[in-house]
Amino acid sequence: xxxxxIYVTNKNILRNNDxxxxxxxxxxxxxxxxxxxxxxxxxxxxxxxxxxYGADQVFDFSLGNPSVPAPEAVKDAIMxxxxxxxxxxxxxxxxxxxxPEVRQRLAENLNRRYGTAFSGEDLIMTVGAACGLNILLKxxxxxxxxxxxxxxxFMEYGAYVRNYGGILREVRTEAETFLPDLSELEKKLSERTxxxxxxxxNNPTGVIYGEETLKGIARVLSQAEKAxxxxxxxxxxxxYRELCYDGHTAxxxxxxxxxxxxxxxxxxxxxxxGERIGYLLIxxxxxxxxxxxxxxxxxxxxxxxxxxxxxxxxxxAEAVEADLSPAVESYDENRRTLYxxxxxxxxxxxxxxxxxxxxxxxxxxxxxFVEICKRHRVLVVPGSSxxxxxxxxxxxCVSPEKARASLSAWREIAREVFSTxxxxxxxxxxxx
Amino acid sequence: xxxxxIYVTNKNILRNNDxxxxxxxxxxxxxxxxxxxxxxxxxxxxxxxxxxYGADQVFDFSLGNPSVPAPEAVKDAIMxxxxxxxxxxxxxxxxxxxxPEVRQRLAENLNRRYGTAFSGEDLIMTVGAACGLNILLKxxxxxxxxxxxxxxxFMEYGAYVRNYGGILREVRTEAETFLPDLSELEKKLSERTxxxxxxxxNNPTGVIYGEETLKGIARVLSQAEKAxxxxxxxxxxxxYRELCYDGHTAxxxxxxxxxxxxxxxxxxxxxxxGERIGYLLIxxxxxxxxxxxxxxxxxxxxxxxxxxxxxxxxxxAEAVEADLSPAVESYDENRRTLYxxxxxxxxxxxxxxxxxxxxxxxxxxxxxFVEICKRHRVLVVPGSSxxxxxxxxxxxCVSPEKARASLSAWREIAREVFSTxxxxxxxxxxxx
Numbered sequence: 001x002x003x004x005x006i007y008v009t010n011k012n013i014l015r016n017n018d019x020x021x022x023x024x025x026x027x028x029x030x031x032x033x034x035x036x037x038x039x040x041x042x043x044x045x046x047x048x049x050x051x052x053y054g055a056d057q058v059f060d061f062s063l064g065n066p067s068v069p070a071p072e073a074v075k076d077a078i079m080x081x082x083x084x085x086x087x088x089x090x091x092x093x094x095x096x097x098x099x100p101e102v103r104q105r106l107a108e109n110l111n112r113r114y115g116t117a118f119s120g121e122d123l124i125m126t127v128g129a130a131c132g133l134n135i136l137l138k139x140x141x142x143x144x145x146x147x148x149x150x151x152x153x154f155m156e157y158g159a160y161v162r163n164y165g166g167i168l169r170e171v172r173t174e175a176e177t178f179l180p181d182l183s184e185l186e187k188k189l190s191e192r193t194x195x196x197x198x199x200x201x202n203n204p205t206g207v208i209y210g211e212e213t214l215k216g217i218a219r220v221l222s223q224a225e226k227a228x229x230x231x232x233x234x235x236x237x238x239x240y241r242e243l244c245y246d247g248h249t250a251x252x253x254x255x256x257x258x259x260x261x262x263x264x265x266x267x268x269x270x271x272x273x274g275e276r277i278g279y280l281l282i283x284x285x286x287x288x289x290x291x292x293x294x295x296x297x298x299x300x301x302x303x304x305x306x307x308x309x310x311x312x313x314x315x316x317a318e319a320v321e322a323d324l325s326p327a328v329e330s331y332d333e334n335r336r337t338l339y340x341x342x343x344x345x346x347x348x349x350x351x352x353x354x355x356x357x358x359x360x361x362x363x364x365x366x367x368x369f370v371e372i373c374k375r376h377r378v379l380v381v382p383g384s385s386x387x388x389x390x391x392x393x394x395x396x397c398v399s400p401e402k403a404r405a406s407l408s409a410w411r412e413i414a415r416e417v418f419s420t421x422x423x424x425x426x427x428x429x430x431x432x
Numbered sequence: 433x434x435x436x437x438i439y440v441t442n443k444n445i446l447r448n449n450d451x452x453x454x455x456x457x458x459x460x461x462x463x464x465x466x467x468x469x470x471x472x473x474x475x476x477x478x479x480x481x482x483x484x485y486g487a488d489q490v491f492d493f494s495l496g497n498p499s500v501p502a503p504e505a506v507k508d509a510i511m512x513x514x515x516x517x518x519x520x521x522x523x524x525x526x527x528x529x530x531x532p533e534v535r536q537r538l539a540e541n542l543n544r545r546y547g548t549a550f551s552g553e554d555l556i557m558t559v560g561a562a563c564g565l566n567i568l569l570k571x572x573x574x575x576x577x578x579x580x581x582x583x584x585x586f587m588e589y590g591a592y593v594r595n596y597g598g599i600l601r602e603v604r605t606e607a608e609t610f611l612p613d614l615s616e617l618e619k620k621l622s623e624r625t626x627x628x629x630x631x632x633x634n635n636p637t638g639v640i641y642g643e644e645t646l647k648g649i650a651r652v653l654s655q656a657e658k659a660x661x662x663x664x665x666x667x668x669x670x671x672y673r674e675l676c677y678d679g680h681t682a683x684x685x686x687x688x689x690x691x692x693x694x695x696x697x698x699x700x701x702x703x704x705x706g707e708r709i710g711y712l713l714i715x716x717x718x719x720x721x722x723x724x725x726x727x728x729x730x731x732x733x734x735x736x737x738x739x740x741x742x743x744x745x746x747x748x749a750e751a752v753e754a755d756l757s758p759a760v761e762s763y764d765e766n767r768r769t770l771y772x773x774x775x776x777x778x779x780x781x782x783x784x785x786x787x788x789x790x791x792x793x794x795x796x797x798x799x800x801f802v803e804i805c806k807r808h809r810v811l812v813v814p815g816s817s818x819x820x821x822x823x824x825x826x827x828x829c830v831s832p833e834k835a836r837a838s839l840s841a842w843r844e845i846a847r848e849v850f851s852t853x854x855x856x857x858x859x860x861x862x863x864x
Contacts, residue, residue, distance in 0.1 A: 029570065078510065128736070142460050274522075275523050276739065
């Protein structure tokens with residue numbers, strides 16, 4: 001028996017022993033189960049608490065589930081489609097990339113709003129932005145390829161990258177602004193870097209990446225592409241694109257860097273998170289754009305998405321002509337209510353320019369703070385769920401009444417934590 | 433430098449060279465692109481031909497896209513939901529497994545129809561059956577784990593298994609019946625077998641697996657589980673469950689074998705293929721059922737599905753109370769029209785007991801036959817796309833008018849191929 005054969009035999013014996021009595025779940029699935037989403041756990045805890053105490057007694061700031069109903073344009077569009085369209089087409093298969101006329105209308109809508117020159121071919125309709133990210137990562141990642149994210153970040157990115165054997169590399173943001181630390185980005189880029197994910201307006205910080213930031217990222221990535229002789233894809237995850245306050249806008253990313261792909265979702269702009277409808281945009285200037293789109297369409301099919309839900313494709317194509325930011329005013333009211341009250345009570349928050357999250361420092365240890373909040377029936381997500389420990393995320397996409405009603409609970413939380421702090425003579429932060 | 437370091441360095445150099453100028457698409461994605469779906473290619477070719485010649489001049493039998501409209505119950509349910517339900521709930525996030533009341537209603541519907549005793553907890557709502565298959569395979573497969581399928585089979589199974597590093601093992605079916613060859617199954621089972629996929633009524637043959645077949649499979653799998661000391665999951669992919677003819681029924685699979693999971697889709701029963709709505713059923717008797725369901729729910733989230741489309745979840749829960757096989761009569765008419773005409777013309781088909789496919793022997797070489805059909809504007813899918821070479825699949829889920837109108841084209845095809853055969857003095861088959 002040769003050495004190689006012994007290795008193979010030993011390996012097989014090990015594998016066989018592994019399988020005996022091992023049950024059905026794969027070894028590869030286990031780490032995903034251990035790192036299960038704290039956000040989702042909190043959301044389901046919230047549903048449980050609502051059943052126990054009544055919905056008006058629970059202040060659930062855990063999940064980005066819009067409280068603002070979908071605009072009337074959505075209902076109108078569905079009603080009209082049901083009455084006028086052939087149900088065989090309306091609920092039927094279409095090309096895996098989506099209905100051509102839907103893609104064309106969405107491209108034209110973008111062109112009108114951002115002065116771009118996209119065609120329907122550049123868009124692939126997806127089962128939400130999470131599908132767009134997954135099929136794109138499946139199309140580009142080989143095992144041990146690296147993807148860069150900026151901390152704090154939406155932790156699902158980690159799972160999406162690991163789904164395809166990729167390695168997540170974290171780059172810190174700057175202390176006060178939560179904008180990418182470009183010198184740190186430069187250091188973490190390598191010949192193995194396949195993509196960089198950005199998310200602006202940002203979950204969980206509410207920060208918007210302005211032109212200077214995007215130019216900076218583009219410059220660093222272009223240099224790295226030259227230095228390594230590789231292509232690096234900038235993936236812009238934009239479910240919050242239209243949710244900006246105080247006259248801010250999120251610059252459209254594709255004009256800044258040639259290799260940019262956009263993952264969009266109508267979850268927040270049209271309040272349709274449960275419907276799973278969005279698109280993946282791969283502009284013509286992306287290296288090998290046509291082949292990459294083709295790869296993504298195939299990934300869409302073979303991953304089991306097949307196509308974005310058909311009625312919702314046609315619905316968003318109609319509703320998009322209406323205002324895409326109907327919810328901003330109500331979220332803005334919550335943003336001000338909570339930011340003012342919480343800072344007044346002594347907490348330190350980032351004043352968000354976009355999205356619907358407050359990113360708040362915890363005056364005591366983070367898990368302890370989350371437990372104190374829970375005791376006062378306030379549900380928030382611990383910052384370490386975004387690799388931003390020492391913070392919590394407050395999703396203020398609740399109704400304005402709910403946000404106002406929560407203030408007395410917040411006052412009690414403040415009383416509890418700050419008196420604790422006083423007793424322990426430990427002040428974690430000094431400035432507002 | 434140690435040997436290990438040299439290896440690592442060499443590997444890195446190789447990897448770097450690989451990446452230089454390699455573009456964005458991963459090496460791992462390439463084989464999926466090369467094996468791209470012939471069915472989908474044919475469908476898109478059909479759309480192109482319809483634009484060129486007019487829809488009435490093209491006979492597209494390529495795709496399982498139901499021509500029968502969704503029952504009125506679907507439209508009624510959507511209209512009612514839009515008028516009565518809070519849009520924040522109707523289009524909002526719910527637990528990743530789906531709305532609890534939807535799962536409960538679907539479980540009760542199954543219990544009424546099949547005398548089972550499922551609860552809502554046993555069901556996970558999915559983005560169609562393809563999603564159910566993918567999240568289940570993600571949850572159970574480690575690299576090089578084996579999954580068995582019976583030829584001919586829906587080729588996407590191969591991609592679904594390879595998505596998670598699994599290896600597909602093909603087991604032949606018996607020559608006349610297209611039922612699994614159980615002695616071949618016994619031989620192909622190994623300690624690496626994690627799952628066996630069955631699909632009844634079958635795509636592409638239209639065969640239904642009766643009680644004897646299911647008992648046989650169960651016996652062989654139970655023996656293998658004992659012999660290897662492993663768990664083997666039987667995955668029943670059932671998009672055609674309700675599409676049975678001549679009083680046949682497809683026996684419900686879970687009572688036959690303890691480790692059975694069901695992937696269901698409403699695509700065919702409610703004519704909603706574009707909506708991507710179905711469920712994954714993992715009964716309590718499956719080994720570690722609760723943990724496996726939990727793994728599948730997490731896989732559902734992290735793969736980017738997140739949840740099944742919310743409006744459609746609630747819609748099918750209502751529509752399921754109506755008849756789930758409204759389309760059978762119209763498909764039955766096509767089945768008879770085409771089977772009678774084609775066998776009359778000299779072709780050899782399996783007379784299908786279920787689904788909406790005719791599996792027909794090709795009198796000349798398969799690719800050549802497909803090309804001849806195409807010249808007569810008849811689109812069919814080559815059998816090798818199902819690992820069943822020497823056949824074509826005719827998807828007769830078209831309108832009865834279309835099926836009848838195609839007969840003259842079929843006559844011309846027969847004249848062409850059989851005269852060719854005559855000239856070449858080569859008869860491929862002898863019996864009907």
